[in-house]
Amino acid sequence: MTKSIVLLSGGMDSLVCAGLACRDEKDVSFVHMNYGQKTSVRERKSFDAIADHYKIPAEKRKVIDMTFLKQIGGSSLTDDAITVKDYKGDSDIIPDSYVPFRNSIILSLAVSWAERISAQKLYIGANYEDSPGYPDCRPSYYDAFNKVIKEGTKSADITILTPVISMKKKEIVMKGQELQVPWHLSWSCYQSSDRSCGVCDSCALRLRGFKEAGIVDPIEYK
């Protein structure tokens, strides 16, 4: 039987991936990465709540501590000396929340875990609209990474799936509605852990997506 893993940060994109995987796959595990971001405790809470919602048993939940990323630094998400800037509208400039090559580190660990538990599919909520400035959100990047998996694993039978990569945020919201995902349990804000700030990159994109879809975002904002 095919085993699948969902990389679930707790944000809207990975939540929709979780909804898709739980609809389409028989054996689903959820993996969460704690990389020492400012909102890590809040995101973990969302992960647990979403896993409860989808009735994922304890042995199929894995939290990987990635606080070692602080050793690399260079990002407002992991380096306490750098402040998260407010969102200033779309641009091709790579935001200060960029950790060099971060998705490759996350994917490598997730694939290692997938090989360990003999999973064949790895769902990740990468989304290109999110981040035209992030090179590791492009479809061509995932194609290249899938090639590395074929070359670099024993089984050569693990594939990364990016079901929302080419969707606009509006479409992700509409897909989530169709799947009846628990939006109220998700968390997107990079900055606050009580009520969402509404102004960081991640909040701004989320709010625009809900607005364009004509759906009320059930989480609270400041």
Add this chain to the structure above:
Amino acid sequence: MTKSIVLLSGGMDSLVCAGLACRDEKDVSFVHMNYGQKTSVRERKSFDAIADHYKIPAEKRKVIDMTFLKQIGGSSLTDDAITVKDYKGDSDIIPDSYVPFRNSIILSLAVSWAERISAQKLYIGANYEDSPGYPDCRPSYYDAFNKVIKEGTKSADITILTPVISMKKKEIVMKGQELQVPWHLSWSCYQSSDRSCGVCDSCALRLRGFKEAGIVDPIEYK
């Protein structure tokens, strides 16, 4: 000016890479990975001694703690519950010292660091003869990984170099002699930290390489 990084475990393959980089490059940094292996303290000692030998200043030495790999497990190198087996001769069977997709995790972190310090070259002592069973030591794996770097980094200007990948151990020893690398400072044993065991995979391959090259290995064996 081109900046280069050498991934230096302290073993013979990475030592020869260090010798090559220090001969051919102007600005060289050394990176060491401590992934909680049984001989990690001994390997770190070799790293420091080799960095001293090549007069690498403190700000160009980076030790990355990868003990988080224990979260994945599945290998005799990182999982205390698994014993390192003695070497039983060449085979295509993947040894128990295999950490799933380990080189991808190491490379991802090293590339993240390379992007952080604006380095363009990353030397790694991968060697195919070492490990016909390790899929992530094949040249095709590194070609695929270089493609991921092009796709997934801002600069798209970092290349992994694998100068010893197709050499036999004998040739690596001969190359090291030509470069006058400090063999006496290196460490290869997976099992012991005082005198090398001489029987683990890594010791067996090293001893054979020196024997075939007709050179005396200056480190002590049990």
